[in-house]
Amino acid sequence: MEYKLKCQEETIPLQVDAGEDGRFTATIDGNRADVAYGRISDHMIPMTIDGRQKMAFVANTEEGKAVMVDGHTWLFIENNTPLAHRTRGGPKNGDQAITPPMPAVVTKILVAEGDAVGKGQGVIVVSAMKMDTTLSAPFDGVVARINVAEGEKVSPKQILVDIDPSTVEETQTEA
Template sequence: MRYAFKIGDELVKVAPRSLADELVLNIGDKDCRVVFEHGKEGRCTLSLDGKNYESWVARDGDDIYIKMSGRYFKVTAFDPRAAAAGASVAAGAISAPMPGVVVEVLVAEGDEVVEGAKLLTIESMKLQSTVRAACDGVVGRIHVSAGSEFNKDDVLVEIESND
């Protein structure tokens, strides 16, 4: 079975190759041996193909935040079936994945956008991420502005689909 994760703005496909004696994951197109040891207060050791990384991990709902080698990563498990189901409930409504603050609004109402276009930059837990269009369409309504705070699941932007 294949899984998909968003790491920053990149979608990465992961598939387990071996779960017996050691964990081997196919990440992108490369097989990696993975060892993950939890410590106290979010501290952990991650070993990829024998190279050890001191890291810290925090979780917020479906999102996992990782600090490793002086860099910060947001990892989100992505289930296309769940996304499709959610899209049918509120077609074109893009909701906040976590609480945070708007750093920058990158579009205006009436702008035409394509699927994957950058709409907003948001910040949560001192990490910035990009909110992207889920479909081709026209920006119908923007519910936030730069500096405004929002809660998880608040509607940030509505896209009127071209379908």
């Protein structure tokens, strides 16, 4: 199966050939690696890559499935479409919450209450396992409430920022 890996502005093609259970071969830019993996949880995957042990941390983000290994976060893209895991719809189908993918610490709040935000705009930065992840607005709206402070420890399913989709048009009309 063909994927693209995106890290910051760099996009790299990835070819994955499934092997026996818990094994696959990955080819990145002509370099081949044999990989064996297990699963501790949906977010923690121990791996052995060409004999070297690594721990991968998986997070479902608005942009797609992010995999963090050795301090680098890679976004997996299949057929030019991010591999997103969405459990809730946008504002018309119920709110999407901005929550951390794993236990983390808030390192930076990028917005203030009352700010208009666009879908995909960075809202808050959290750090876990010495890796920063920017959490983005799931839809256009206005920041109604910031529920955390910088330096605060947060956990999955904890809503960090409330965005009200109903006031976007009103804010744009008043401007």
